Amino acid sequence: MRKPDLSVDLNGLKLHNPITVASGTFGFGREYSEYVDLNNIGAIMVKGLTLAPKLGNDSPRVAETAMGMLNSVGLQNPGVEYFLKNDLPWLGEFNTKVIANINGTNIEEYCRIAELTSVKGVHSLELNISCPNVKAGGLAFGTDPDMVYRVVKEVREATGHHLIVKLSPNVKDIKDIALAAEAGGADCLSMINTLTGMVIDIDSRKPILARGIGGLSGPAVKPVAVRMVYEAASVVGIPIIGMGGIANYRDAVEFLLAGAGAISIGTSNFVNPKVTEEVLNDLENWMMKNGYNSIDELVGKLDFPKANAGSCTFEVPK
Amino acid sequence: MKQLFNCEVVSKTFLNEDVYTLKLKRPQQMGDIRPSQFFNLHTKAMPYLKRPISISNFDEETFDFTIIIKGEGTKILSEVKAGDLVEVQGPLGNTYSIDPEHKKVLVIGGGIGVPPQAVLSEALKRDTDAHITVQLGFRNEAYLVERFDGVADVLQIASENVDYDHKGYVTDLTAKALEENDFDMVYVCGPHILIEKVAKMCMTKNVPVQLLMEERMACGIGACMVCTCKVKDDTMPEGYWNKRVCKDGPVFWGSEVLFDA
Ligand SMILES: Cc1cc2nc3c(=O)[nH]c(=O)nc-3n(C[C@H](O)[C@H](O)[C@H](O)COP(=O)(O)OP(=O)(O)OC[C@H]3O[C@@H](n4cnc5c(N)ncnc54)[C@H](O)[C@@H]3O)c2cc1C
Ligand SMILES: Cc1cc2nc3c(=O)[nH]c(=O)nc-3n(C[C@H](O)[C@H](O)[C@H](O)COP(=O)(O)O)c2cc1C
Ligand code: FES
Numbered sequence: 001m002r003k004p005d006l007s008v009d010l011n012g013l014k015l016h017n018p019i020t021v022a023s024g025t026f027g028f029g030r031e032y033s034e035y036v037d038l039n040n041i042g043a044i045m046v047k048g049l050t051l052a053p054k055l056g057n058d059s060p061r062v063a064e065t066a067m068g069m070l071n072s073v074g075l076q077n078p079g080v081e082y083f084l085k086n087d088l089p090w091l092g093e094f095n096t097k098v099i100a101n102i103n104g105t106n107i108e109e110y111c112r113i114a115e116l117t118s119v120k121g122v123h124s125l126e127l128n129i130s131c132p133n134v135k136a137g138g139l140a141f142g143t144d145p146d147m148v149y150r151v152v153k154e155v156r157e158a159t160g161h162h163l164i165v166k167l168s169p170n171v172k173d174i175k176d177i178a179l180a181a182e183a184g185g186a187d188c189l190s191m192i193n194t195l196t197g198m199v200i201d202i203d204s205r206k207p208i209l210a211r212g213i214g215g216l217s218g219p220a221v222k223p224v225a226v227r228m229v230y231e232a233a234s235v236v237g238i239p240i241i242g243m244g245g246i247a248n249y250r251d252a253v254e255f256l257l258a259g260a261g262a263i264s265i266g267t268s269n270f271v272n273p274k275v276t277e278e279v280l281n282d283l284e285n286w287m288m289k290n291g292y293n294s295i296d297e298l299v300g301k302l303d304f305p306k307a308n309a310g311s312c313t314f315e316v317p318k
Numbered sequence: 319m320k321q322l323f324n325c326e327v328v329s330k331t332f333l334n335e336d337v338y339t340l341k342l343k344r345p346q347q348m349g350d351i352r353p354s355q356f357f358n359l360h361t362k363a364m365p366y367l368k369r370p371i372s373i374s375n376f377d378e379e380t381f382d383f384t385i386i387i388k389g390e391g392t393k394i395l396s397e398v399k400a401g402d403l404v405e406v407q408g409p410l411g412n413t414y415s416i417d418p419e420h421k422k423v424l425v426i427g428g429g430i431g432v433p434p435q436a437v438l439s440e441a442l443k444r445d446t447d448a449h450i451t452v453q454l455g456f457r458n459e460a461y462l463v464e465r466f467d468g469v470a471d472v473l474q475i476a477s478e479n480v481d482y483d484h485k486g487y488v489t490d491l492t493a494k495a496l497e498e499n500d501f502d503m504v505y506v507c508g509p510h511i512l513i514e515k516v517a518k519m520c521m522t523k524n525v526p527v528q529l530l531m532e533e534r535m536a537c538g539i540g541a542c543m544v545c546t547c548k549v550k551d552d553t554m555p556e557g558y559w560n561k562r563v564c565k566d567g568p569v570f571w572g573s574e575v576l577f578d579a
Contacts, residue, residue: 016546024542024543025541025542026541027541027542027543030540031537031539031540031541034319034320035319037319053554053559055559055560058546059533059544060533060544061543061544061545061546062535062536062544062545064365064366064367066366067366068366068367069395069536071544073543073544076543076546076560119561135443143556218366231525244343267536269537269541270367270368270491270538270541270542271360272322273322273407273539274322
């Protein structure tokens with residue numbers, strides 16, 4: 001049996017395999033490099049970067065739930081300059097693409113960080129307009145199609161770099177948002193960011209998270225994420241990196257069939273630090289066994305007659 | 319590459335109604351283990367995330383965890399039987415700093431914080447000539463006391479509900495000990511409130527103190543930033559930075575931690 005071609009081309013961003021790791025769940029790669037060979041990962045989306053170092057929210061910042069967790073890290077990071085000086089050169093030693101996840105509190109800030117990160121060694125920028133854990137910016141930008149269009153367009157004008165826009169699931173209609181990002185000039189979409197959620201300790205009658213509300217991730221969100229990738233892929237012409245609860249190769253194939261051109265693994269790294277390599281190996285074996293020669297033969301190849309597709313879409317009650 | 323281990327359960331012993339010790343087979347490839355380090359434990363039956371637990375004993379062949387049943391995870395873990403496999407990631411975290419020059423040290427453990435102090439006390443006994451005072455605090459019955467018997471020069475036990483040396487909080491004993499002695503080093507592990515009280519007492523008396531902190535964790539290796547401790551940092555506008563308990567800790571110096579921000 002011949003080995004399948006795992007490489008993907010995300011509108012100019014070429015990865016040697018479709019397995020990436022989701023921002024905020026893999027740090028800057030150092031910790032997991034002790035468990036997996038970073039050369040086996042298509043791309044690393046680094047921890048969300050802000051202009052100045054950011055302290056993040058108070059503890060507790062994590063609450064567990066059925067097959068998932070809530071986090072309210074609040075984008076703690078050492079700042080973009082620190083990353084460029086201390087982490088980027090180290091990441092450059094590996095055969096993996098580096099994607100800078102950028103976060104601003106206003107459009108000017110997004111543009112400024114985009115300019116700063118448009119350097120050699122950073123292969124793409126991932127515009128995070130969907131973080132639920134910070135007061136200013138973040139989610140506020142990602143939920144209104146007009147705002148999405150504006151911020152993407154201005155960042156597009158500020159940089160010639162490959163640009164991914166990361167979408168929030170906490171919206172009325174993901175298709176409108178996806179279209180707005182595409183119209184603004186995104187080369188690629190990534191989705192989904194975390195869903196807002198809450199966990200309460202009934203004994204103390206207090207929320208577990210210091211901030212009350214946080215972002216839900218892990219296998220619990222997977223069906224929502226697959227549905228959203230499917231819906232967005234049905235309206236845009238640019239590729240999508242799908243994520244949300246991927247824990248094994250079967251989850252990954254689901255996202256590819258729904259229309260994702262690559263996938264990203266986040267929270268599952270916490271439970272199984274070797275998950276990226278396992279998904280890669282299992283995916284390759286499964287493709288060989290089933291006669292798939294390339295990832296392209298899977299992307300969007302859902303066997304779902306168009307006639308039924310209408311009845312599948314779900315209207316959010318007004 | 320670091321390994322994840324599936325370790326066979328050698329034995330499980332209940333020390334009282336809700337405290338048990340798991341003894342696991344130690345894989346040969348596992349590196350050195352040091353006092354204050356912890357492991358991420360998991361079984362398929364447990365809830366989603368792994369549970370961080372301190373090492374409470376080890377030799378060449380086996381290693382132990384002494385665990386208090388707190389919620390669902392530690393309850394399900396208490397149901398494993400000899401021969402079952404437990405998934406183990408570690409050892410993780412930094413280590414207590416032990417100075418052979420120290421003449422007089424104080425070790426304090428409360429509740430969940432007692433098990434790691436047993437490993438520490440034994441290391442102090444082995445690696446230093448220090449006079450070792452150990453103070454342990456419990457809500458009810460004491461456990462693991464036999465581990466401290468042979469190594470502590472002075473052993474004092476406080477319980478809120480049972481008569482030992484002192485009925486009440488272990489910090490009452492600590493206040494007295496700090497009044498009457500000049501310690502070179504204090505080591506404390508336990509609930510947050512205990513750690514904070516001891517740290518503040520030591521700071522007032524200018525006695526160096528190492529704190530073994532606990533925080534809710536997800537990755538346990540320093541990648542997710544959910545387990546933080548406020549550490550003084552003059553270069554930050556707020557005067558502190560959030561360090562990671564799992565990777566930069568779990569041991570911090572009393573002088574670096576900010577309790578009141
Ligand atoms: C470095 C470190 C060392 C520890 N050593 C020990 C030990 O030696 N013996 C022992 O009995 N316990 C120890 N703990 C605490 C232990 O991890 C928690 O009691 C345990 O995770 C509770 O899990 P649960 O499912 O039973 O409780 P639940 O309350 O159902 O847990 C729900 C969630 O909260 C987290 N959580 C709850 N309480 C704590 C806590 N105190 N610390 C961290 N996370 C918590 C759990 O991990 C889980 O994600 C240690 C914790 C840390 C961080
Ligand atoms: C602890 C944690 C921190 C995160 N931080 C970021 C971040 O900084 N930037 C970002 O775009 N997404 C962040 N995310 C969202 C993830 O990148 C991902 O979109 C989400 O977790 C869904 O994927 P998963 O279920 O595989 O984790 C974070 C998620 C977690 C769990
Ligand atoms: S638990 Fe992930 S950084 Fe500490």
